[in-house]
Amino acid sequence: MSEQNTGQYSQITIIGIGLIGSSLARAIKRAKLADKLVVYDSDPQAFEKALELNLADVFETDISYAVETADLVILAVPVGAIGIVGSQIGTYLKNGATVTDVGSVKASVLEALQVSVPSGVHLIPGHPVAGTEKSGPEAGFAGLFDGRWCILTPPEGADRTAVQRLTEFWTAIGSTVEIMDAEHHDLVLAITSHVPHLIAYNIVGTASDLETVTRSEVIKYSAGGFRDFTRIAASDPTMWRDVFLNNKDAVLEMLGRFSEDLTALQRAIRWGDGDALYDLFDRTRTIRRRIIDAGQETDAADFGRTHED
Amino acid sequence: MSEQNTGQYSQITIIGIGLIGSSLARAIKRAKLADKLVVYDSDPQAFEKALELNLADVFETDISYAVETADLVILAVPVGAIGIVGSQIGTYLKNGATVTDVGSVKASVLEALQVSVPSGVHLIPGHPVAGTEKSGPEAGFAGLFDGRWCILTPPEGADRTAVQRLTEFWTAIGSTVEIMDAEHHDLVLAITSHVPHLIAYNIVGTASDLETVTRSEVIKYSAGGFRDFTRIAASDPTMWRDVFLNNKDAVLEMLGRFSEDLTALQRAIRWGDGDALYDLFDRTRTIRRRIIDAGQETDAADFGRTHED
Ligand SMILES: NC(=O)c1ccc[n+]([C@@H]2O[C@H](COP(=O)([O-])OP(=O)(O)OC[C@H]3O[C@@H](n4cnc5c(N)ncnc54)[C@H](OP(=O)(O)O)[C@@H]3O)[C@@H](O)[C@H]2O)c1
Ligand SMILES: NC(=O)c1ccc[n+]([C@@H]2O[C@H](COP(=O)([O-])OP(=O)(O)OC[C@H]3O[C@@H](n4cnc5c(N)ncnc54)[C@H](OP(=O)(O)O)[C@@H]3O)[C@@H](O)[C@H]2O)c1
Structure with a gap:
């Protein structure tokens, strides 16, 4: 995936390689949006499957290694696990990196992540309004987000450049971005x-x-x-x-x-x-x-x- | 449609040529189930459209003519209109003919039709469990009933041969027939x-x-x-x-x-x-x-x- 990165992030890391995570991995590959795409999943079966499907450049079994050099970290795990993952990665995140998620609920996610994401890291929760009834890495496909909306819910005072970069990322994935507050x-x-x-x-x-x-x-x-x-x-x-x-x-x-x-x-x-x-x-x-x-x-x-x- | 009628009825008349009526007309044609297919619809627009689409052999503007030589009359109008149509056709029905319908409710239809269908005519209400959200003659297609169930709700004492013939008709249309009472x-x-x-x-x-x-x-x-x-x-x-x-x-x-x-x-x-x-x-x-x-x-x-x- 090293040929001409058209995106804004050098390394992208996806935590959770299920339907949404794997669709994103495929869409990132399709649009050439990273120099290095890293994935991590706590489920050995999903992990193996993603490896078999060759969905990333690096398959990391240690979550801290997965995130420490990442410019964009995307949490694609169930909403109830986002806070846990946040606490696992918080101290390893690179200064200036962006952390986002794809969870279907936003206020509780923002609250959970604000605890563990350090101040030098841009926390911008998100939610692509796209999906199917299927789960797991085999269920994903690059076109899932095409023509759909992606909602970003940056907290007050979020860095505008970081929000802009994430907006461009989702646009390159195929979606249209809308910004609103988490409660709405x-x-x-x-x-x-x-x-x-x-x-x-x-x-x-x-x-x-x-x-x-x-x-x-x-x-x-x-x-x-x-x-x-x-x-x-x-x-x-x-x-x-x-x-x-x-x-x-x-x-x-x-x-x-x-x-x-x-x-x-x-x-x-x-x-x-x-x-x-x-x-x-x-x-x-x-x-x-x-x-x-x-x-x-x-x-x-x-x-x-x-x-x- | 006169070449080899593979069905059991010589003349079939459909009253109401909307989604269900027109799908039936197409399926009857596809399986060659009538020597003569007649349609009637009270809506001039639907009638014109059916004519344009050449959905039948005869387009009858007088409902009594439409039914008087029919061996099978199928009422494919909204449930609330079935009783009205029954009262319009009752006295014109041929002795030995079968009257059925496709209405989504059966007890009230049976009750409404029992009033007007004379004793020499076989009344066997029915309901093909198939449909789409579209209406009108353009929305129909011959394959609508393929692999679907059609429920017949013959009243107590219904003629077994007549029920058998109607079962064969629906089987030839592509459906599987189940018989139950109207309340169930x-x-x-x-x-x-x-x-x-x-x-x-x-x-x-x-x-x-x-x-x-x-x-x-x-x-x-x-x-x-x-x-x-x-x-x-x-x-x-x-x-x-x-x-x-x-x-x-x-x-x-x-x-x-x-x-x-x-x-x-x-x-x-x-x-x-x-x-x-x-x-x-x-x-x-x-x-x-x-x-x-x-x-x-x-x-x-x-x-x-x-x-x-
Ligand atoms: N499905 C949709 O239609 C849809 C649409 C928009 C947004 N979303 C959001 O997207 C997120 C992911 O959903 P999905 O449909 O992609 O689910 P999924 O196919 O079940 O994938 C989630 C993956 O994350 C793994 N995981 C769970 N807890 C983890 C942890 N603590 N650390 C690392 N990995 C973990 C899961 O492993 P296990 O198999 O062990 O659980 C699974 O492999 C959810 O937050 C959901 O709300 C879903
Ligand atoms: N749609 C479904 O998915 C579905 C599935 C199974 C069973 N059914 C049943 O099938 C029947 C027909 O539904 P449909 O979806 O085919 O409806 P539709 O597309 O609206 O067609 C009904 C046709 O009957 C005409 N009509 C109404 N009253 C009439 C009357 N008194 N005399 C003669 N024609 C009359 C209508 O004309 P106007 O345009 O003037 O009303 C229309 O052309 C209903 O009893 C329904 O419960 C429907």
Whole structure:
């Protein structure tokens, strides 16, 4: 990867080489964004797999060696592990280096990392809003971030040049960067990601616990809509447990609104208020249209799931 | 379409040439299941479009002519219109003919049609568990029912030969037929289709009504999971209003369970019960695995939405 580094960092180190970490490694390679790409993962299986897939220049088994000469360190581990990793690497970080992460929650991550990242190091948490339901190094691909948004949540007083460099990095990866504060990020993602995952997990749980409808019936007739929910309900349990434990307030706030609205809908059904139902069902179509127009979704029927003819 | 009819009915008439009706018309043509395929639709636009697409042999503007020589009449109109169409055609139906429908609710349809379908005609309601979020004759395709289930809900005492013929018809269309009573159908579909649609409509509604998060933020960051829900929340509002008005009891029953389970999850989040969250999130993965193994879903990441690399 030594031929013409087009990026701003000489050495980039990725801690955690799962779906997101390995997608980043591939995207860094694709865009030639480092002279040296180093990876570390505490999971021997993920580590071996990444080696086999040749995802980096250096595979480091000692986390301190992995970070000590890095210009950019990217933490791509579950949100609950970010603080731990921070405390493991804090004293080894190079002065002037940048530390970022890709965690789905930002306020708690910022708080956890501020404890251990020393003052000469630029701490700029981030979150690429892109992913799939799969995990691990085999699941990653370089195009994952193309056309998606990456949110950076630099703390107050963050170095502008360092933020600018990280912005350019994500742009070269294929994303568009937006900057906001960590609390707002957590509120936005609670509604666009965390609560959707929660209700998907919940409906799948409800469906598997019924006595009047068998599980095999649920599976057979899942093409009626249910199967859509099973995709995100198949996402990594550790990652999602950590998201809910770390974004409690925003999730509970959005969940409260969801439940209120659902109660109103339930009432409309109970009282046969067809107009109220029609009005909501008509209104929700425009949001999808706008998401498609914004390039964040496919217009193909059924998400483009393969069909004959 | 006169060359070798491989099916059991000479004339098939489809009333309502939208997504489902037009997919059926195409599938009937593909498998050569009729000597004469007739369509009728009360919507001049849909009618014109079907004519343009050459979806049938005869385009009938008078509903009584459309049905009077038919051996199989398929009602593919919204559930709330099925009773009306039944009363329009009842007296014109040929002795020995079969009347079926494709409505997403079955008990109320059976009740509505029993009033008008005369005794010499075989009434066998049905529901192909297949669809997309699109509507209208352009949205249909012959492969829609391939590998999917079609549920028939013949009333007690239905003619076995007539049920057998209709089963063979759906098999030739590409589906596997299951027979159950209308009440059980409505319960099964409440959990595999109706409640999933309701909560999808609901979360999209909740997200568009927030003051703390803008609509443009919801759109930008929808790739975090939210966009999955917008697909089914873009389904036809008339169709879905009718589903909820006509399957009230089963939907309210399943919705009650969903809400109970959601309250338990909310509590687990509030009290930081990571184990309870992990347990549910881990358990729900197996259901998706089984749906994929049953051929009802794609295993491709992200539903196979197109990604580079
Ligand atoms: N998946 C998504 O859609 C998505 C989207 C945007 C952001 N994110 C965020 O990205 C991060 C990573 O998610 P992912 O989907 O890439 O997960 P993943 O595929 O499970 O990969 C995470 C990797 O980090 C390793 N790890 C865990 N704890 C560690 C530690 N203390 N030190 C070093 N490595 C450790 C894991 O090992 P084990 O196998 O032993 O756990 C695993 O190999 C999370 O913070 C998540 O919130 C995910
Ligand atoms: N969409 C799905 O995923 C799906 C799946 C399985 C079953 N179903 C069931 O299939 C049926 C049709 O749904 P669809 O998705 O095909 O809907 P669609 O695309 O909207 O087509 C329905 C067609 O029937 C016409 N119509 C309405 N009332 C009529 C009447 N009284 N007489 C004659 N034609 C009439 C409609 O005209 P207008 O345009 O004027 O309304 C429209 O052209 C519904 O009962 C639904 O529950 C749907």
